[in-house]
Amino acid sequence: MDEIVENALACTAEDIHEILSDLARKDRLLSTIDRRWEKSDREYYVRRDIQLIVWPIVFHQIQEEISQLDSYQKAEKLILSDAKIKDQLNTVVGTEEFFSHQVTFEGVMRKTLIPFLGENSLLEFDYEIALSQIRSIARDFEADYITVEEIAPLFGFRAEAESLQLDDDLTIEKLKPKEISILLNSGIHLSIQSPHSDIVLVVYEFGIVRRKRYKKQIGPRSFPVTRNTETKISWEELIITSLQLFKAGTVSSAGKIVNYTGLFKSSYLLQHTSSRPNVNSEYNLKNGEEGRAIDLWRRLNLVSINLPNFLVVALSRYSQSVLKSAYEDKIIDLMIAAEAIFLQSESDVNGELNYRLSHRAALFLEQDPNKQREIYRFFKSAYSMRSKIVHGSTLEIKKGQMSLNECVDLLNRYISYSIEKIVDLMRQQKNTKFKVDWDNITFPSR
Incomplete structure (x- = not known):
């Protein structure tokens, strides 16, 4: 956009501003009361009634007068002489992903005046500010x-x-x-x-x-x-x-x-x-x-593009468990995540799931036999808790036994570590249809 067009638009904006100023002097700028949240001086937010000028209606009321301005008609002809801008006026412009929007010369002029349209008053016109706004509009056309x-x-x-x-x-x-x-x-x-x-x-x-x-x-x-x-x-x-x-x-x-x-x-x-x-x-x-x-x-x-379904389920349930208040609900979500990870893609559902889950978790999470034994026992106990919760049985925590709080803490730790480990395995293998090779983990080659 050359300097002649810029100045023509700025002069038009100044003329429109004068029409708005005349309305303001006559107290004819249509306003309404709206409830808005604002930050107070004391650092908290309050909702209060605010008087707002309804600028779209104001412009609609004076558009005929605006369109008869000599400066408006001259500026419109000048801006249409720019081929790149002309192609984007009076047609839909947008992106495939989000929106389409029709831009008109009328809209360009309203956009030029944005810096002077306060919430409840018309601000003083400044030619340089108008030029700056026009150059910003030009960049949008050129981009x-x-x-x-x-x-x-x-x-x-x-x-x-x-x-x-x-x-x-x-x-x-x-x-x-x-x-x-x-x-x-x-x-x-x-x-x-x-x-x-x-x-x-x-x-x-x-x-x-x-x-x-x-x-x-x-x-x-x-x-x-x-x-x-x-x-x-x-x-x-x-x-x-x-x-x-x-x-x-x-x-x-x-x-x-x-x-x-x-x-x-x-x-x-x-x-x-x-x-x-x-x-x-x-x-x-x-x-x-x-x-x-x-x-x-x-x-x-x-690896997010190639996330296997079992990992999507595990991530979703882990995330849901964070937002639950009751420990029983957390345990159910976390154990579903554990089942998704350690019993993934199981076609044989008749086996002893508690044993299989606990055994796989132990082998997957640790190398040391003593620590594997601890993890195995923990998941056996956690699975038992989960079964009692979902089947409505009384869940009694005896003295010396793991509490619900402790169970949730350990499940969080083990599930999050398992997810991280699977993510790293996916990055190493670069397989679009990844799944854990449980046979190799159970019977590692020497």
Whole structure:
């Protein structure tokens, strides 16, 4: 976009701003009352009534007057003389993966005025700010890609570091107050307090943020979109599961919003919310732990495309167990994970499953015979507990026997280690249809 077009757009923006200023002087800017979450001066968030100008309706009311401006008509002709911009006006532009949006010259002018449209007042016009906004719009037209930002807030998660860089386009970071307000206004629960309260004192401020570039598509998108690289676990679930495997503590997804930045669609879209879990203990990632946590995620991410079903089940059940409150529920989930790992792809279901699971777990997890014996006995006992729970039998813990708490702690340790070991075996074998060779583990070649 050359300087002549830039100045024509800026002059048009100034003329439109004058029309808006006249409405403001006459107190004719339509407004409404909305309830919004905002951060208070005391560091907590409050929900209060706020008066907001309804800018889309205001522009709709004055669009005919705007379109009759000489500067508007001149600027429209100039911008249409740019071939690259002309091809993207009055047609659908977007990405295959997310959205399509029609951009008009009317929309370009409204976007130019965004810096001056306050929530409850019209801000003073500044020519240089208008030019800066116009150049940003020009870059969006000229780019071959569109940036999409996805935010998955983490419930229960805290970290001493402000940001953890997982990949080029993927971070876990402390969200800005404005982003947290948007999440709360979207109905996403970020506090352990009741969502019906108008004040929250404790807010979980961290989220997974993915900023990704997608190839721009001009014209209607084709359906359906197919990808050969889809994983059986979503990218945000994979990160959360990696955190859960790394250390104890309650961490889960609170939902997800998508932020479409730039000219072609500038808005936050709520994709989903999650129910608020019970926080048994907060997840605190301390300084010095980030590297090992990120390494675990990277190892799991490398094999995520080829995850076998048994490992998907094990990861899912392990993750679910973290969010359960009752030890009995945790044991059931963790033992299902154990069965998925150690009884994977079993065609013979008539054998003694307790023995087979315990024997395989012992051989898989340890080399030392004494430690193998301990693991074997533990899983026999854990399997017995699981059977009594699911069949409604009375579960009596006698003096000197393993408590439910101890059982859960050991199961967490053994299952997480087993999953990590399988992930490393998958990386070594690079087999798209991986399964553990139990015969070789039971009868190793010398």
